[in-house]
Amino acid sequence: MNETATDVLVIGAGPAGLAVGGCLKPAGVAFELLERASKVAPRWRDHYERLHLHTFRDLSRLPDHPWPLGVAAYPSRDQVVAYFEEHARQNGLRPRFEREVTSLRREGTRWVARTRGPHGDERWSAPRAVVATGYNRVPNRPRWPGEETFSGRVMHAAEYRNGREWLGKRALVVGSGNSGAEIVLDLFEHGASTSMCVRHPTHVSPRDLFGVIPTQVLGLGLGWLPPKLFDRLALPMTKRLVGDLSAYGISRPERGPMELLQATGRVPLLDIGTVELIRQGRVTVYPGIERFDGSDVVFVDGRRAAFDVVVLATGYHAALEGFLDGAERLVDGKGHPTAFGEEHPDAPGLYFVGYRNPPTGAIHDIAKEAVRVAKAIAHAATTATTTTATATSTAKSSTTSSGTTSGATRSAADPADSGEKKGART
Amino acid sequence: MSLPPELDFWHPVLTSEELDDAPKKVRLMGTDVAVFRLRGGGSVGAVLDRCPHRGASLSNGTVRDRCVVCPYHGWKWATDGTGQSPGNPEGSFRTQAFDALESDGAIWIKRAGTAVPFPRFDVAGFLEISRMRRRVNAPLEVVLDNFIEVEHTGNVHYVLGYDTQRLGEVICRVETTPESVRVYNQGAQKPMPWVLRKLFRYPPNAHFVDDWVTHFSPVRSVYDQYWIDRLTGERGGDFLRNTVFFVPVDAQTTELFVFVYAEATAWGRFGLNLALLKPLTAWLGRLEIEADVKMIEGLADKSPEIRGNLLGRFDRGPLAARNRIRRIYRRGVEGLESVRNEGGED
Numbered sequence A: 001m002n003e004t005a006t007d008v009l010v011i012g013a014g015p016a017g018l019a020v021g022g023c024l025k026p027a028g029v030a031f032e033l034l035e036r037a038s039k040v041a042p043r044w045r046d047h048y049e050r051l052h053l054h055t056f057r058d059l060s061r062l063p064d065h066p067w068p069l070g071v072a073a074y075p076s077r078d079q080v081v082a083y084f085e086e087h088a089r090q091n092g093l094r095p096r097f098e099r100e101v102t103s104l105r106r107e108g109t110r111w112v113a114r115t116r117g118p119h120g121d122e123r124w125s126a127p128r129a130v131v132a133t134g135y136n137r138v139p140n141r142p143r144w145p146g147e148e149t150f151s152g153r154v155m156h157a158a159e160y161r162n163g164r165e166w167l168g169k170r171a172l173v174v175g176s177g178n179s180g181a182e183i184v185l186d187l188f189e190h191g192a193s194t195s196m197c198v199r200h201p202t203h204v205s206p207r208d209l210f211g212v213i214p215t216q217v218l219g220l221g222l223g224w225l226p227p228k229l230f231d232r233l234a235l236p237m238t239k240r241l242v243g244d245l246s247a248y249g250i251s252r253p254e255r256g257p258m259e260l261l262q263a264t265g266r267v268p269l270l271d272i273g274t275v276e277l278i279r280q281g282r283v284t285v286y287p288g289i290e291r292f293d294g295s296d297v298v299f300v301d302g303r304r305a306a307f308d309v310v311v312l313a314t315g316y317h318a319a320l321e322g323f324l325d326g327a328e329r330l331v332d333g334k335g336h337p338t339a340f341g342e343e344h345p346d347a348p349g350l351y352f353v354g355y356r357n358p359p360t361g362a363i364h365d366i367a368k369e370a371v372r373v374a375k376a377i378a379h380a381a382t383t384a385t386t387t388t389a390t391a392t393s394t395a396k397s398s399t400t401s402s403g404t405t406s407g408a409t410r411s412a413a414d415p416a417d418s419g420e421k422k423g424a425r426t
Numbered sequence B: 001m002s003l004p005p006e007l008d009f010w011h012p013v014l015t016s017e018e019l020d021d022a023p024k025k026v027r028l029m030g031t032d033v034a035v036f037r038l039r040g041g042g043s044v045g046a047v048l049d050r051c052p053h054r055g056a057s058l059s060n061g062t063v064r065d066r067c068v069v070c071p072y073h074g075w076k077w078a079t080d081g082t083g084q085s086p087g088n089p090e091g092s093f094r095t096q097a098f099d100a101l102e103s104d105g106a107i108w109i110k111r112a113g114t115a116v117p118f119p120r121f122d123v124a125g126f127l128e129i130s131r132m133r134r135r136v137n138a139p140l141e142v143v144l145d146n147f148i149e150v151e152h153t154g155n156v157h158y159v160l161g162y163d164t165q166r167l168g169e170v171i172c173r174v175e176t177t178p179e180s181v182r183v184y185n186q187g188a189q190k191p192m193p194w195v196l197r198k199l200f201r202y203p204p205n206a207h208f209v210d211d212w213v214t215h216f217s218p219v220r221s222v223y224d225q226y227w228i229d230r231l232t233g234e235r236g237g238d239f240l241r242n243t244v245f246f247v248p249v250d251a252q253t254t255e256l257f258v259f260v261y262a263e264a265t266a267w268g269r270f271g272l273n274l275a276l277l278k279p280l281t282a283w284l285g286r287l288e289i290e291a292d293v294k295m296i297e298g299l300a301d302k303s304p305e306i307r308g309n310l311l312g313r314f315d316r317g318p319l320a321a322r323n324r325i326r327r328i329y330r331r332g333v334e335g336l337e338s339v340r341n342e343g344g345e346d
């Protein structure tokens, strides 16, 4: 089997992998970017058509890569894809496409990735590896009794493209996260008679406060506060703006939005119109599903109704154990790696980018982490004469500034330091 | 009672601000409808504006308990069309109800229960500039004609149009699908005052682009208007996205329902966007529409028929649109289904 040796393996050419590549390149670090699909940012290409970034454009950008003119505050899916393509092009990134990493393991002092695909089975090795396969690699697919008797279709949100074929049909969306809520809107707009399952109490905020300021800005501005204090400040405001929805089947959790996020990883719903449809009686809210029965879905409160399609917006998981050797030692209970933006203390030379989803947005976080990781790697690569960088030396280097490497110091996507960049807009 | 097929589709009939606690009368294809806002917030309702009892106008009534109450004998009509008569407690009554919805700052209605798409326009992250209704004394087709060709913009418009001297060079591309007509125009812009050039971030070597897509269930066009550098193809700064619904009041009257948005943020340019861009663009939009309306209302021939007229290259859009108005819009749900199932000729 042919083996390619390099300095760094970056796995995944989504936003996170691209961000890392874009930072390593100017630092002069050699790397290979391995991607399962045949294009960059494939996940964004496959999202449903109606999707827009629900985080603000200028707070969702990769390092040193401003959004082009002619893109609104919440770019559409196609604009997001074009943005990532342009990033790859401008940074001269050439991912090795159609290489699915089937295993990544430490062999001696090197990380070895095995890939498969139309190019056959290949081996890639490097002293360092960055895992950027996304926290939404594999859909969560709950099962219910009686599903095999169901006469309608059940699909995961990952398969959903648009509501066109459901005109005049009865649709149920399970899950009240941001994609669930948007798919509800999409189905309604396509003329489906639409219902929604809200299984847990959920925090709802308008996407824009007072119609103009992205709620994400609030998260950024106050995100440093202790969760409880943040909640004390933010909750009364969103309560006033959204009102009490318990009469419609959506109750507020006992814990505040930030506390809940940190405990369960559930982000608040940034509403873009779904709640109004519920208020106006155009969308019916049900509690969780108990079972399926022929053409019907039976809910935990005993109600039942017939549906032609059930869309599961039930989230995803990182599924690192699918390819990463010894993953169980490196992840927490939710399957997310326990180290961010720096070398994993239990895996020398291994880095993870893109496994947190803070209220300030995944892409915003990725941009910051990618800069830190690239800096640490560049530093380690130039200081270590052999390829054995120890955990302690690299961990330290991520906090000291790396004067030795030319372009490794790149700015994160923070609004504060992007203000004067070319094309950066206000 | 049979309603015209056009009413199968969602139409905007009032701006949100226009609908207060009292019911309002609106007219669609010659049919009067009473639209009302339910007490205690939540939703809006709409029923035929003719009480089935003895013909009173329900828009003169009041709203109580999620019903509109007839001013004549006090029969109450709920949003689903069921009625109650205080004097005939045993009786069960029905009237023609409409689905009603408040969205995007407008009140929308359609025939109750039809399965049709909601005519969404994508303005995620855009700044709302203005929203208005304007009645035009002309049939829908004739009004739409004006809004999907740019040949008139040099003569009729003040700012948002092409240089009359260079009309011959304007690119006009028409792309059609069975359900839509897109007209892409690009060319030299009419001379524009310096202030506006600055405000819209007019690029060097600017070409004005009018990129219009019209759909027919109901009839509406989305207009993207922006400037590009004709040499590099790069976009200039802010652009406008205007959505215009063509709402047939009756055979001779059409209401323009206009939503104007700009690709700009409210807080941008240190408040300049809100303080200047918004009022100025709103004013400009109104000015241009008034100019169109004046021209349309003064036409010597307002017949919707244009076969037999002498037509030029800019009239391909209007021709393709008429065909779809006939095949889709004028046939309601049935038209929509047939074009979805079979596609259709051009």
Ligand SMILES: Cc1cc2nc3c(=O)[nH]c(=O)nc-3n(C[C@H](O)[C@H](O)[C@H](O)COP(=O)(O)OP(=O)(O)OC[C@H]3O[C@@H](n4cnc5c(N)ncnc54)[C@H](O)[C@@H]3O)c2cc1C
Residues within 6 Å of the ligand: A011, A012, A013, A014, A015, A016, A017, A034, A035, A036, A037, A040, A041, A042, A043, A044, A047, A051, A052, A053, A054, A055, A060, A099, A100, A101, A102, A132, A133, A134, A135, A136, A137, A179, A323, A353, A354, A355, A360, A361, A362, A363, A364, A366
């Ligand atoms: C519906 C939806 C809406 C979202 N909206 C927003 C938003 O508005 N703002 C925001 O900031 N975030 C949003 N996110 C979060 C999203 O996760 C990020 O935007 C971003 O896509 C994360 O980038 P990533 O590179 O970490 O992961 P991904 O985009 O998932 O990319 C991972 C890449 O790794 C590749 N890969 C996976 N496994 C392998 C393997 N074994 N071998 C090789 N390659 C592999 C995949 O093909 C993919 O290209 C949204 C997510 C979803 C699902």
Ligand code: FES
Residues within 6 Å of the ligand: B051, B052, B053, B054, B055, B056, B070, B071, B072, B073, B074, B075
């Ligand atoms: S006419 Fe309306 S109640 Fe008699």
Ligand SMILES: [Fe+2]
Residues within 6 Å of the ligand: B146, B147, B152, B153, B156, B157, B292
């Ligand atoms: Fe005009």
